[in-house]
Amino acid sequence: MNQSPSAPRQTKLLAADAVGIAEAAELLRAGGLVALPTETVYGLAADATSGTAVAGIYAAKERPSFNPLISHLPDLASARRQGLFDANALALAQNFWPGPLTLVVPASPGCTVSELARAGLATVALRVPAHPVAHAVLAAAGRPIAAPSANRSGRISATSAEDALADLGGRIDAVLDAGPTEVGVESTVVSCLDGAPRLLRPGGVPREAIEHVIGRPLVIAGDAGHAPISPGMLASHYAPAARVRLDAEAPQPGEAWLGFGPDGNDDHPQALNLSPSGDLREAASHLFGYLRRLDTLGPSAIAVARIPEQGLGEAINDRLRRAAAPR
Numbered sequence: 001m002n003q004s005p006s007a008p009r010q011t012k013l014l015a016a017d018a019v020g021i022a023e024a025a026e027l028l029r030a031g032g033l034v035a036l037p038t039e040t041v042y043g044l045a046a047d048a049t050s051g052t053a054v055a056g057i058y059a060a061k062e063r064p065s066f067n068p069l070i071s072h073l074p075d076l077a078s079a080r081r082q083g084l085f086d087a088n089a090l091a092l093a094q095n096f097w098p099g100p101l102t103l104v105v106p107a108s109p110g111c112t113v114s115e116l117a118r119a120g121l122a123t124v125a126l127r128v129p130a131h132p133v134a135h136a137v138l139a140a141a142g143r144p145i146a147a148p149s150a151n152r153s154g155r156i157s158a159t160s161a162e163d164a165l166a167d168l169g170g171r172i173d174a175v176l177d178a179g180p181t182e183v184g185v186e187s188t189v190v191s192c193l194d195g196a197p198r199l200l201r202p203g204g205v206p207r208e209a210i211e212h213v214i215g216r217p218l219v220i221a222g223d224a225g226h227a228p229i230s231p232g233m234l235a236s237h238y239a240p241a242a243r244v245r246l247d248a249e250a251p252q253p254g255e256a257w258l259g260f261g262p263d264g265n266d267d268h269p270q271a272l273n274l275s276p277s278g279d280l281r282e283a284a285s286h287l288f289g290y291l292r293r294l295d296t297l298g299p300s301a302i303a304v305a306r307i308p309e310q311g312l313g314e315a316i317n318d319r320l321r322r323a324a325a326p327r
């Protein structure tokens with residue numbers, strides 16, 4: 001804190017108890033950077049209302065500064081002070097908050113989220129996370145908290161305090177450790193701007209569940225000539241160092257294996273199975289951690305089994321395609 005955003009600093013490991021939560025909130029209120037747990041992934045949190053604090057996020061992540069960030073709030077009432085909710089946005093918030101859904105809505109006249117966190121846009125991305133520790137920190141901080149995933153830009157999202165520390169140790173003030181995250185992929189991002197809700201990023205709430213609530217299909221950003229308006233749609237993202245080969249039947253010599261379901265490759269020396277029983281929720285929760293673990297073995301490539309494109313499979317395949325995209 002009170003240092004230049006990129007100055008080296010001692011990173012404290014805080015326990016997710018009352019003392020740790022109070023200290024995390026205090027650091028955030030003072031403009032510091034704290035990696036904290038949500039139900040999706042760990043977030044690199046800062047006071048969203050402070051341009052200086054938000055600049056620290058971009059510096060620590062080495063993130064291109066044109067990416068707008070999600071602002072996190074403890075409840076719908078505080079979210080409605082920041083953004084204008086149409087009928088679709090309200091229905092989605094009421095059904096899925098707290099939970100792994102982000103809504104992009106017009107910023108309200110009284111919106112306090114900084115220009116930098118919104119990347120100068122007239123819209124704001126809002127999320128009320130379900131994790132009790134995140135909720136406690138947000139309530140104590142008493143202001144919107146910007147938090148992209150707690151990893152260096154372009155790397156695999158952090159789903160544990162150890163992963164966050166490995167990427168950001170020495171660059172941030174603290175990591176609040178509440179163990180591994182439950183959902184394992186980031187929130188679904190939906191914009192509600194012109195009456196036609198759009199899917200900007202598949203994530204922890206399956207598209208089918210959202211369409212059920214709004215009573216019609218989502219417009220998919222990037223489809224049908226729509227330009228990708230969310231930078232999270234950039235192709236190469238979530239990249240391990242190793243090349244990634246998708247829809248594989250079996251590993252080739254030198255390759256590590258990321259399996260799904262009972263596939264018979266489990267005795268391969270560099271194999272991990274996202275879910276031996278073929279459960280997509282279990283697979284999502286393991287995805288980033290297993291990619292990181294296989295990557296550290298230094299394989300020629302990570303071969304990945306085919307994942308069904310339904311429910312959470314859509315978000316898993318989205319992240320895998322980005323990991324496999326040419327860089």
Ligand code: TXA
Pocket residue numbers: 038040041042043044067068069070100102104118121123124125127129147148149150185186187188189200201229230231232233
């Ligand atoms: O699960 C999550 O969402 C995690 C946890 C920590 O909450 N956070 C996260 O934040 O993934 P971040 O900043 O990595 O992702 C933000 C996504 C990007 O796809 C970004 O482009 C989009 O939200 N976004 C933010 N503001 C936007 C806006 N005004 N218009 C369009 N897209 C926006």
Ligand code: MG
Pocket residue numbers: 148149157
């Ligand atoms: Mg990210």
